Amino acid sequence: MYQYPVELAPDDNDTVLVTFVDLPGATFGEDERDALDHAVDGLETILNSYMTDRQDIPPPSPANGRLTVAPTLLGALKLSVYQAMRARGWRKADLARAMGLNPRQIDRLLDLRHASTVAQLEQAMWVCGRRFDVAGVEREAA
Structure with a gap:
């Protein structure tokens, strides 16, 4: 239900950048696994801000073969x-x-x-x- 597609790309600092397709924000990690682990925390931080601001939670778009990140x-x-x-x-x-x-x-x-x-x-x-x-x-x- 809360599976948000992400895009991973190498960063300039020998890290992997994770961006959310449907949400503002990004995070990074030492490698793909580390970046995806950080993305869970990033996703919850972003969604928490929507709730704090009393906004609707944007629905995730279809993954279409992309990796997804979900909250805990x-x-x-x-x-x-x-x-x-x-x-x-x-x-x-x-x-x-x-x-x-x-x-x-x-x-x-x-x-x-x-x-x-x-x-x-x-x-x-x-x-x-x-x-x-x-x-x-x-x-x-x-």
Whole structure:
């Protein structure tokens, strides 16, 4: 669902540059594997800024044979809660009220850098009228 295509290119400093096709920003690494590992952190930083600015999360374009980068599982769950909340027309305060939590707790719940529990995220989805549907898929060889 959150598989964003990336392009890799050699950089001037003997590193590999990773750019996101659908999002602003780039990162790099010592080699392809290191660059892709850094790209996960970069992706979550970019998507976190969309949520902080109360913007819609841009959907990824088709990979069309390109490598893709996805947020961590916890990050994907948080993005799903954020999108469910926005689909209802809710702000963080509305979600806090529905869950009986302090708005600061919702800030942490939606922060891609904060370690929330799956139980909290399940409750958030439930009050948004949704549930998670998780499936394991084959990973891409890199």
